[in-house]
Amino acid sequence: MKIEELINNNYNKLNENDIYILKYILQNKTECFNLGITELARRCNVSKTTILRCIKKLGFEGYSEFRIYLKWKENDLDKTNNNIVEKLIIDINQTINYLKDRDFTEICKLIYNAENIFVYGTGAPQRVVAQALKQTFFAANKYLYMIEGEGEFEGLIDKITKNDIVIIISLSGNTTSLESYTNKLSLKGVEFISITKLINNKLSTKTQYNLYATTSEFLLKSGSEYEAFTIFYILIEVLFRHYINYEIDMKNSKLKNEC
Incomplete structure (x- = not known):
């Protein structure tokens, strides 16, 4: 202890x-x-x-x-x-192996067909990841609306429709306020994607669209705990590349049907 x-x-x-x-x-x-x-x-x-x-x-x-x-x-x-560098490498490798085996088709389809895409991070580091996600998809002319805090999320829920999707980024997936938001979204038939660390969590049980990253905590000399978000950027990049491939497939399929 x-x-x-x-x-x-x-x-x-x-x-x-x-x-x-x-x-x-x-x-x-x-x-x-x-x-x-x-x-x-x-x-x-x-x-x-x-x-x-x-x-x-x-x-x-x-x-x-x-x-x-x-x-x-x-x-x-x-x-x-002494093992923190080794732990990071293990976390990266585990996440990459998970992402290699993950089928992204349904998630990419959801993003592709959405009228509006909202992204929400539960804390300051999560919001930085959300901002990176927004900037990455902007390169493909896909605009993501950042939800800046709980108050804004609460105010937007009534305006979000079943034609929209929400991407929620939470390290633990157990943030108390999320339960109220996800319940309201589900009642309206709004699909959402959860991005969390690879643990059992409440958020991931509320949706079939889940993405995970493996992260490990370690102690600083001050006694406080540190957990890297770096691996979430790898996840974002992999998701984006799968989405680009999905877009290309949709375009080719459309051209084939027109011929």
């Missing part, structure tokens, strides 16, 4: 001094596992007893055990992050 989780689990036991001490430790993890209790107390301007009481509230017997835990977690992070 990470130190942040320990703090969250025991937060109701902590007083103002404890929170101050733990905030200092979180901001200086690498330094703190090398500090003795006397030096940490000096830096936090509290007594050694206050430090010890704080540590015990997290479930540790003493300060030495806490230091060992901090060092172990830091080393564990280093070992994990």
